[in-house]
């Protein structure tokens with residue numbers, strides 16, 4: 001069964017294009033410098049339309065998660081994480097943690113993570129894996 | 137709305153509850169509506185305001201033969217009915233209508249005449265949550281919880297304790313789906329759904345419905361049932377995406393809605409005799425106790441463990457057994473409201489003797505929305 005995939009809109013296309021280029025693109029306000037997510041063409045803090053797109057560091061920490069023991073048919077048959085990570089730039093996003101056992105012992109809150117990309121046809125999803133070097 | 141200026145004069149649930157394979161969604165709305173009309177001694181033609189969620193108020197009005205001068209289709213999930221009560225009170229106070237019918241019906245288990253559960257892949261949820269395998273509430277509503285447990289120093293046992301206490305209340309309710317006592321070990325030993333949530337920490341999936349009828353308090357004395365007055369109301373919304381909640385350890389919508397309701401009611405927490413906190417999952421009563429101000433952050437788990445919310449405790453919570461043990465059709469808020477009304481009428485299966493003030497707090501979506509209604513039986 002094919003994975004449920006996003007259908008980009010004009011306001012989010014840059015994010016998905018970035019993922020396809022293996023770049024995690026965030027937006028920030030020119031005026032208040034606040035980074036935000038999910039994408040939108042204005043700053044949710046101050047309402048300014050003067051915003052810019054920039055490549056994020058890809059560094060994050062594990063904020064919270066569940067391990068789904070009843071995976072959706074398109075997600076395979078093994079229990080898997082559904083996580084929210086806190087990006088180094090501030091915003092949080094939902095993702096899956098990959099590259100480690102899908103267990104409470106391996107998935108420790110606040111552990112350092114880094115982005116990795118996985119392609120599903122035309123769409124590339126941003127996933128996260130345990131950081132290789134110790135977090136600075 | 138002036139406190140006590142609007143009253144509930146009709147309240148009822150569907151004739152059957154639990155598994156109802158022979159009634160469709162709109163049929164459940166109608167069954168609950170007819171029961172509430174009978175409870176109030178009214179006919180459908182006496183109703184001039186309608187509110188509902190799940191189906192449109194147009195479907196409801198036409199199906200029952202109502203010609204309303206006011207309609208509300210606010211649909212923000214399970215607490216929609218708290219918002220309907222609040223909006224109806226304001227509409228009646230403003231003179232937009234005189235007698236409002238609010239209905240809920242859901243074929244959550246049998247799925248008779250029910251719509252699908254899905255989101256457009258171009259919505260924000262469809263783009264930024266669905267691709268990562270979220271299914272239904274058990275994998276979404278639960279996502280903040282590991283952060284919450286760590287921040288508060290709570291444990292899995294603390295989550296399990298909530299389910300254990302609510303089963304004690306359910307044992308007193310003949311209409312509850314699950315009445316047999318359970319232990320913390322039973323909860324932790326039940327099948328894993330989405331770590332750290334076991335099956336007995338998640339709500340039931342059943343069929344059912346309920347309806348309420350509201351009118352001005354000065355008319356309420358002419359109705360057959362003991363009037364239940366609305367003392368204060370609150371509502372708020374936060375985010376459609378649980379991953380974008382401002383703070384995983386507290387619900388902004390809960391705090392805003394609760395504060396508004398208490399301020400309007402002009403009562404303190406010590407005045408409250410009975411509390412309903414929508415419990416789709418075992419963590420919600422803990423968040424609710426803290427965010428409504430009944431407990432300091434970090435004290436809710438001990439408050440439950442020390443049996444303050446249990447039968448015989450000083451703050452009875454979810455006295456019908458809750459979504460965990462009584463019933464949960466999908467949008468449980470209506471059943472919480474029904475239990476508050478029963479407690480205020482003095483006819484609940486697990487009646488709190490002498491209860492005068494009941495707080496009924498609902499959640500919609502995954503911490504997306506909230507509504508709070510404070511009732512009293514004193515005019």
Ligand SMILES: [Zn+2]
Pocket residue numbers: 029030031032033034043044045046047048
């Ligand atoms: Zn700004």
